[in-house]
Amino acid sequence: MAGERQDDCLFCKIVAGEVPADVVRETDTTLAFRDINPQAPTHVLVVPKAHYRDAASLAAADARVTADVLREAGEVAAQDRVDGTGYRIVFNTGTGAGQTVWHAHAHVLGGRGFNWPPG
Ligand code: 5GP
Ligand code: ZN
Numbered sequence: 453m454a455g456e457r458q459d460d461c462l463f464c465k466i467v468a469g470e471v472p473a474d475v476v477r478e479t480d481t482t483l484a485f486r487d488i489n490p491q492a493p494t495h496v497l498v499v500p501k502a503h504y505r506d507a508a509s510l511a512a513a514d515a516r517v518t519a520d521v522l523r524e525a526g527e528v529a530a531q532d533r534v535d536g537t538g539y540r541i542v543f544n545t546g547t548g549a550g551q552t553v554w555h556a557h558a559h560v561l562g563g564r565g566f567n568w569p570p571g
Contacts, residue, residue: 493563534562
């Protein structure tokens, strides 16, 4: 059921503290931790604590927590001091777009320049 912990989900395990992560921020509804394979000097994942398979599913189910994830993405950028130069918030959605973990997450990328269109 949407929002409920999935026992086979890596990010549910990180939220539960069962898999270690470099946590940079936490709220009642969200957790932010550094990506294990960073693609930029700042590369942080912001996840809802509740399980949804992707960002659109989260947004359809819970507008407040969706806003929490976006607000926290901005707070991460400010905390890492990449907000001045600019940063990117990415929600890879679906296999063709590169989604590999099926628990909604925002990538916060900063600290270098980015191309457009993205690869
Ligand atoms: P996606 O490809 O689904 O958009 O993003 C999943 C992200 O999770 C990838 O950037 C990948 O490096 C990251 N990741 C995968 N396993 C782990 C892990 O065990 N710990 C952390 N911190 N990040 C992970
Ligand atoms: Zn999950």
